[in-house]
Each structure stands twice: as structure tokens, then as C-alpha cells.
Amino acid sequence: MKDSFEIAVFNGDGIGPEITRPTVDILTRLAKAGGYGLRFKDVPAGAAHYAQTGESLPEASMAAARAADAILLSAMGLPSVRYPDGTEISPQIDLRKALTLFAGVRPVRIFPGQKTPLNLPEGKEVDFVLIRESTEGLFHTQGRGEVSENEARETLLITRDISEKLFRFAFGLARERKDAGRGPGRVTCVDKANVFRAFAFFRALFDAEAANHPDLASDHAYVDATALWFVLKPWDFDVLVTENMFGDILSDLGAGLMGGLGVAPSADIGADHAVFQPCHGSAPDIAGQGRANPMAMILSAAMMLDWLGLRHDNRSLVADGTRLREAVEAVIRRGEVLTSDLGGTAGTEEAASAVLQELGL
Numbered sequence: 061m062k063d064s065f066e067i068a069v070f071n072g073d074g075i076g077p078e079i080t081r082p083t084v085d086i087l088t089r090l091a092k093a094g095g096y097g098l099r100f101k102d103v104p105a106g107a108a109h110y111a112q113t114g115e116s117l118p119e120a121s122m123a124a125a126r127a128a129d130a131i132l133l134s135a136m137g138l139p140s141v142r143y144p145d146g147t148e149i150s151p152q153i154d155l156r157k158a159l160t161l162f163a164g165v166r167p168v169r170i171f172p173g174q175k176t177p178l179n180l181p182e183g184k185e186v187d188f189v190l191i192r193e194s195t196e197g198l199f200h201t202q203g204r205g206e207v208s209e210n211e212a213r214e215t216l217l218i219t220r221d222i223s224e225k226l227f228r229f230a231f232g233l234a235r236e237r238k239d240a241g242r243g244p245g246r247v248t249c250v251d252k253a254n255v256f257r258a259f260a261f262f263r264a265l266f267d268a269e270a271a272n273h274p275d276l277a278s279d280h281a282y283v284d285a286t287a288l289w290f291v292l293k294p295w296d297f298d299v300l301v302t303e304n305m306f307g308d309i310l311s312d313l314g315a316g317l318m319g320g321l322g323v324a325p326s327a328d329i330g331a332d333h334a335v336f337q338p339c340h341g342s343a344p345d346i347a348g349q350g351r352a353n354p355m356a357m358i359l360s361a362a363m364m365l366d367w368l369g370l371r372h373d374n375r376s377l378v379a380d381g382t383r384l385r386e387a388v389e390a391v392i393r394r395g396e397v398l399t400s401d402l403g404g405t406a407g408t409e410e411a412a413s414a415v416l417q418e419l420g421l
């Protein structure tokens with residue numbers, strides 16, 4: 061059993077370093093108490109790095125990310141720093157493509173006491189996972205779309221290879237959640253198969269994978285209806301799997317239901333590598349003020365522990381992943397130490413300290 065892991069850390073831009081520091085501190089203390097090793101290696105990349113050096117994702121950083129057991133990434137990009145063609149610096153998207161991180165995992169969790177724009181019926185909790193394919197779909201021609209005077213074109217690509225891996229991952233996750241008592245074991249394919257042939261292909265591949273899992277349930281939903289159900293009955297979902305652009309939009313809707321980007325974690329997972337990062341961006345409007353919410357980053361770190369533990373059969377890491385998530389939930393539920401995006405007055409360090417206190421570390 062492996063019990064020592066190297067983590068590549070992208071501190072990133074804007075609030076990135078502010079939320080990374082306390083997160084790495086929490087992980088370091090958890091590892092010390094849990095008897096496993098986490099070695100953190102800082103790797104430079106991002107908009108500020110590009111402004112200084114002309115490189116957004118240096119070769120050496122890419123190599124360090126490839127060599128690490130897992131990648132922890134805060135937020136990268138600044139609206140004020142752009143490539144000559146006007147697009148923003150987003151090494152996180154380059155990483156997804158280079159490391160074939162096809163499964164964008166976006167948990168949506170709302171428990172009693174959590175701020176949400178929903179009116180949750182008595183006794184209802186929301187706990188589902190949206191999986192966004194993250195390497196193809198409508199992002200296939202990203203940066204290469206054809207634009208002429210009278211026309212613009214982007215191409216949506218769905219491949220058998222990536223879709224099969226994606227659906228296998230989705231059913232695997234549904235099984236893990238079922239075994240952990242967190243879901244009924246159901247996967248929903250979100251598509252637009254009634255209009256586009258590419259989505260009928262996507263759905264047929266989903267059905268073929270579903271047939272390999274007679275112990276799990278499966279169904280389909282159109283993306284427009286899914287957006288409606290996110291608001292009307294989100295407690296009905298377990299695992300949803302969808303195309304890149306649909307997933308991009310639905311994951312922000314999911315973050316909104318959770319009360320904002322400050323509490324929305326994510327993971328981008330492939331066959332050999334994984335990046336863990338909050339759903340939010342670098343929030344330049346509040347950078348340097350010490351008031352960014354670190355919870356999304358800390359919850360992403362909890363997902364990293366869970367993934368490393370399951371992958372390397374190390375139960376201590378899996379247990380600490382759950383402990384860390386539950387500690388964040390307890391702090392939010394209590395509501396005494398909240399950052400301003402959640403209606404409180406606490407700063408980043410204070411909010412992270414409340415999590416440490418909850419963990420007894």
C-alpha cells in the first residue's frame with residue numbers, strides 16, 4: 061500500500077495563493093496525524109507568470125504535474141492579462157487536454173442550514189454529482205473556430221473512446237456512492253438526443269455501458285429539462301453525466317444552488333492523472349484583501365484525498381477525505397464563522413482555522 065504522495069501545487073492568480081496556503085496547511089496537519097506522507101511541490105503557471113515570462117504553462121511545470129501523484133490547483137487567469145488574440149490565460153484547460161482529464165466531477169451538496177436560493181422541503185437534502193466531459197464536445201475547436209466576415213463555426217466532437225471511458229467512470233462513481241450509502245446507484249445521461257445525431261451517438265454509447273451494470277439504474281434526460289429539475293427537484297439526482305459545454309453551464313447552476321462559487325469544489329479526472337480545483341476563478345475583484353472563501357478549495361482537497369486513497373487502496377486517506385468534507389459542512393452549518401460571500405464577516409484565515417478546530421488539529 062502506497063502511503064507517501066507527491067502533490068503538484070499550482071498557486072495560481074488573484075485569490076489563488078490566499079486560498080492555497082491554508083489548504084496546504086490543513087492537508088499537512090491531516091497527513092501528520094494520519095501517518096501518511098504528502099509532499100507539496102510548487103509549480104509556476106498562470107496569468108501573472110505569463111506577464112512576467114511570456115509563458116503561461118512552462119514545460120517544467122507540465123512535467124512536474126505529470127510526475128506528481130495528484131495536482132492541486134487554485135485558480136488561474138486574470139481578465140487584464142491576455143494572449144495576443146485576446147483570449148484569457150487558462151492553463152487549467154491546457155492541463156485537461158494534455159493529461160486527458162475527461163471526467164469533470166462537480167459535486168452538488170446542500171444540507172439543512174446551508175444558504176441556498178432553493179426552498180428545500182422539510183427533510184430533503186441535495187447530494188448529487190454532475191460529471192462534465194472535459195476534453196472534447198463543443199470545446200473541441202476551442203481557439204481554432206473559423207470566423208469569416210459573415211459566418212462563424214465551431215465543431216462539436218463526441219468520440220467513442222472518450223465517451224466509453226467517461227461512462228465507465230460515471231457508473232464506477234455511482235457504485236462507490238451506493239456502497240458508501242450516499243446514493244441509490246443511478247446514472248442519468250444528460251443530452252439533446254432528440255435534436256442532434258451526435259447526442260444520439262452519445263446516448264447509444266451510454267446505454268451500451270449501462271448494460272454492463274445490471275445492479276445500477278440508468279436513465280436519460282434532455283439538458284433543458286435537467287436545468288428545470290436542478291431548480292425544482294434536485295434531491296432526485298444521483299450521478300449525472302454530460303457533454304463539455306452542457307456540463308460547463310449546469311455546473312455553475314449547481315454552484316448557484318449551493319449558495320455560490322465559494323463552496324463549489326471540483327475534480328478533473330483521467331485514467332492516470334487528476335486535478336483538484338475550486339469551481340471559481342481567480343476573483344481579482346477581492347484578491348489581496350484576505351476575504352476569499354477557502355471552502356471550495358478545501359473541499360477540492362478533500363476530493364483529492366478520497367481519490368488518492370481509493371486509487372492506492374489507502375483507507376486513511378479516504379477516511380480523511382470524508383472527515384475534511386464533514387468538517388467544512390459542520391462549519392458552514394453552524395454559521396458562526398462565514399466569509400462575506402456567505403453572509404458573514406470572517407476572513408480567509410479565520411474560516412480555514414474554524415475547519416482546523418472542527419478537525420481537532
Ligand code: ATP
Nearest residue numbers: 137321322340341342343344345346352353354401
Ligand atoms: P473564471 O471565468 O475564471 O471561472 P469568473 O469570471 O467566473 O472566473 P470568478 O473569478 O469565479 O469569475 O468570480 C466571480 C465572482 O465570484 C466574483 O465576484 C468573485 O469575487 C466571487 N468569488 C469567486 N470565488 C470566490 C471565493 N472563493 N470567495 C469569495 N468570492 C468569490
